[in-house]
Amino acid sequence: MTENTYDVIVLGGGAGGVPTAVRAAQLGARVAVVENNLLGGLCMNRACVPFGHMMVASNILGNLSLGKDMGLVFSGITKDYKALLERQDELIAFMRQGVESTLKKNKIEIIEGKGRLSGKGRLVVNGKTMSYRNIILATGAKWLTPDFPGADLKEVINSDELLKSHKLPKKALLFGKNPWLIEIAQFLHRFGSQVTLATTDKSILANENKPIRSRLIKALKEQGINILTKAKVSAIKKKKDGLHCVLKVKDNDETIVVDRVISLRRRASVAGLGLDTVGLDEKRDFIKVNERMETGVTGIYAIGDLAADETRHYSHLSSAGGIVAAENAMGKESFFDHRTIARVVFTQPQVACVGLTSKKAKEAGYDVATGAAPLSMNPFGMIISENEGIVEVVAEKKYGEVLGINFIGQGACEMAGQAVLAIQMEATLEELAKAIFPHPTLSESLAEAARECLGRPIYLP
């Protein structure tokens, strides 16, 4: 192999690209990762990690009211946002260093620069041509300007700009469908901002089962977050006292004055990749792949946000897809399991939905049964006043195959792991009903939801 020839080039060193490169190297490939920005990508530098960090701080504040009920009263709270950001930045720097070490340990070359396909088997980076047997495209997505009037004002920002600013808005409008907005809304609210969360949809998380979204809305409203649904931004005018946002809500006009509008709209970074030079369509919203992550052009794979519409932009989808792509590139037979992608929101309460919603299951032709167990009936749920929590199971009636599991409540995103395994392992309702979850935990409600679905709950009234 010549100096510039690789078994696998991974274009993009983010949440998808890094595990992809490691897996390919494990399988004996000579691998290079090409990254034009920061290793770790959006996820580590500007999304999952900083948002996760914010949500942890937010949860500590959120737990104070439970503490108060338990006789723990805290006085004189200082919320030092600058200290939070400092810890966050240190953490991210440390993690990024970790990523670099991991790549180096696996003898993966890290090439800084923007890569562009130049015909099959060739990638041009910094003016130099690299050759490959396989390339795995993992360039993620990029921000789009929101599609409402006034979106070009500098006070209309995305999360990158929020993270860069060292001062939180006093009043903010968060507008759009991206679930990160819900996390940001709660964080800002807990740190003292006055927050309105608005969407054109009939609900936030409009595609999830009703018990999940309605319980989330109830919880957020009770916490003090203003939520507007079926809302459109008809104008944003900059005045002395701030941005006057005119929203059409259902059929009424409502004006909200804020100092920041936060809106997130993303699309796969398809443009500029040179897709046309290899016979792929550069005009699509994202690159279409099969369950082997193949683009249709031999030796060219695509993963993560680059290969998904905005509703499927999850890091765990990127990393899992990347591993599948790497394994196929290296001659193995590997398939991506779309059934088990968790749709997570790290708010308080957390939300995690895995597999098919009732609606999607019906659309797929299943005879659907659903069962649910509210966490307000769960012993540990009662202890922590988990009043809005619920576990829902969506199953096929005849054989009881579990198709979907939805959680809202504390730790839902960890409990999602149970749903992932149940669906991956093709568990039936009878198997879930029998599962011996430890007591007292919220997980017990998963077995109870399965039993409820079977018509024989033990504890539910």
Add this chain to the structure above:
Amino acid sequence: MTENTYDVIVLGGGAGGVPTAVRAAQLGARVAVVENNLLGGLCMNRACVPFGHMMVASNILGNLSLGKDMGLVFSGITKDYKALLERQDELIAFMRQGVESTLKKNKIEIIEGKGRLSGKGRLVVNGKTMSYRNIILATGAKWLTPDFPGADLKEVINSDELLKSHKLPKKALLFGKNPWLIEIAQFLHRFGSQVTLATTDKSILANENKPIRSRLIKALKEQGINILTKAKVSAIKKKKDGLHCVLKVKDNDETIVVDRVISLRRRASVAGLGLDTVGLDEKRDFIKVNERMETGVTGIYAIGDLAADETRHYSHLSSAGGIVAAENAMGKESFFDHRTIARVVFTQPQVACVGLTSKKAKEAGYDVATGAAPLSMNPFGMIISENEGIVEVVAEKKYGEVLGINFIGQGACEMAGQAVLAIQMEATLEELAKAIFPHPTLSESLAEAARECLGRPIYLP
């Protein structure tokens, strides 16, 4: 059927008896529950629920140091133990009422009194004889006086007595092997007591894998809890300034002055049940049952603490066993899955161990492989400074069958649900390695531990 004849009598209305009775009723049985104390049993009234409640309060306090690192500083904290107890008592009363409603809804008779077997098919309660086709014994366990000198002093208490007292000890020695002692130790410490936790074993949780117990010890010591292992109480003397406890630690004498010694020692409530009248041995430490929960005498089943040695006194074992017993009593074929009982400790960090430890797996003849992923390398673990956390997988080498999974860290007892399902569904390492856990969660480390076990971790250095 005559007035006093039942398809199923459940003797004991605790964590085991209640689901047992409900399941039998669901299957069409005429059921009575006989309880001589409080419905809900030890678990709800004096253990899982109050301890769970305490651990939640304790965790809120424990999270303050993370909060501080994140810029959240409180100038003052009031810890009102009386308010905590009041909330706890209200909660328990509410739950107990729930149990009563559940039983009544299922048309189960609740009979107050102490039951004693009087030959096959007969139970005497309050002087009256009841008849049954099946009886499920679920009387739990009772306290024993600890077996060290001075154990009869009134300042040497068990957890019932601690819960009854409205004042916490200033200095306490917690002595024994029961994992509840670890929870109580942390709670007392967080609420201001000076605490020593001591055991005759070489370690706390001596039977668990070393990485788990050594990490727990490290965390507790760093929090400020004094831990003594290979320690024996050689004398306790009551003096003016408190109880002088002389401990032989390894080969040295150490004296600790405290105001309370807490020790927990329990044994199945076998005596007084009239077991001899049906041909069962009243002298055993607990009633032996098979995987159908049968005692060997037709129509007589035993479940929960009554049918287990002290190391297996878990509510989830009771309730699961009870459902198995009820199903078998009603003519179904039901088997108890011993493999998936989680051994849980609700401290901070939490501990949950499911299935076989490496040692037990070797003893059982398996060719054992283990893999581990420290949470200090997990992105969410880094966010929450989960420095002592780890996920361990114990597997059989050839086919990769997962035999055991151990967690230490935040939410371990919920994550245990993943282990329960993985072992129940007979997942292999390859299947765990592929599981798409949401990002960023601690659960991701379960897949990484499986990959490590397979010799191909993605992220570990």
